Amino acid sequence: MAAKSVSSLPQSIEDTLSLLEAGGYVADRALATVLFLSLRMKRPLFLEGEAGVGKTEIAKVLAATLDRPLIRLQCYEGLDISSAVYEWNYAAQMIEIRLDEASGKVDKSAIERNVFSEKFLIRRPVLQALSGEPGKAPIFLIDELDRTDEAFEAFLLEVLSDYQVTIPELGTIRAAEPPIVIITTNRTREIHDALKRRCLYHWVDYPTAERELEIVRRKVPAANERLSDEIVRYVQKLRDMDLFKLPGVAETIDWAGALTEMDKLALDPETVSDTIGVLLKYQDDIARIAGGEGRRILDEVKAELNAA
Known part of the structure; x- marks a missing residue:
């Protein structure tokens, strides 16, 4: 069921919890508190944690429940200004120049002003995020910032300080209302303190068993109750x-969905062995679980549930 959107920001921590709940996000009070403060203080929210724990999902839920557009800047090594902020539509500019020349226009300054106008400007995520209307400022998700280099991080620092971008040919473009900024990082490298100081910080940890079970029940409602409990445990x-890459909540949900598609009602050694690639993504981890270690864990899970 789609989340019901609201037009105004939450007025309390309880409202924030309800907002996340309406979007199907199972959050603890600490996360709701820092999110509420971020919205009230108009400060970027810096979310750090392992991959797959639900950092990106927070921005998606906010966009859905607050009825705001979601602008996503997916970071990667080598990300530059033309990909992140803006660039000119050079092909269209050249056509315009040829048309002006063919019509007999010789005023070079007028031609230049024409081709460097906003109709030839291609707005990338940063510029899109600064173009929101008052009261409807977008959710600006800067995803996996740790994948970029320090040069882009320094540029972003300027953007988040004044919520403006200077385009040499046009001038300074300033946000009528600052976007709601969510920054995520998987901590593959440290982010400079100067950027962190401009944000409110929260470490998104793996959920407790109780919260993870509630997440599975919400995201995979068709899953058998016993199966969901076994999967989470x-x-x-x-x-x-000590695995190379621990499974995140996203993998838990995927595994529950896969086993439900297979009409499984409970875990068994063969099923775990056949589907472990949904949960673990590195061969060394899979090889370790495929042996006696995986069976031992399954036996412990069965024993705990039978004793409960």
């Missing part, structure tokens, strides 16, 4: 192991 035990 199994994943929670995997996270206590």
Whole structure:
């Protein structure tokens, strides 16, 4: 069921919890508190944590429940201004110049003003985020900032300080209302303190078993109750192991969905072995679980549920 959107920002921590709940996001009070403060203080929210714990989903839920557009800047190594902020439509500019010349126009300054006008400007995510209307400022998701280099991080620092961008040919474009900024990082490298100081910070950890079970029930409602419980307990035990990449909540949901598609009512050794690639994404981790370690974990899960 789609989340019901609201037009105004939450007025309390309880309202924020309800907002996230309406979007199907199971949050603890600490997250709701820092999100509420970020919205009230108009400060970017810096979310750090392992991949797959639900950082990006927070921005998506906010966009849906607040009825705001979601502008996503997916970061990667080598991200530059032309991809992140703006660039000119050079092909259209050249056509315009040829048409002006063919019509006999010789005023070069007038031609230049014409081709460097907004109709030839291609707005990338940063500029799009600064173009929101008052009362409807977008949710600006800067996803996986740690994948970019320090040069782009320094540029972003200027954008987040004044919510403006200077385009040499046009001048300074300033946001009528600052966007709601959500920054995520998987902590593959440290982000400079200067940027963090401009944000409110929250570490998004793996959920408790109770919260993760509630997440699975919401995201995969067709899953058998016993199966959901076994899946969550199994994943929670995997996270206590020294694996190369621990499974995130996203993988838990995927596994529950896959097993539900297979009409499974409970875990068994063969099913775990056949589907472990949905949960774990590195061969060394899979090889370790495929042996006796995986069976031992499953036996512990069964014993705990039978004793409950």
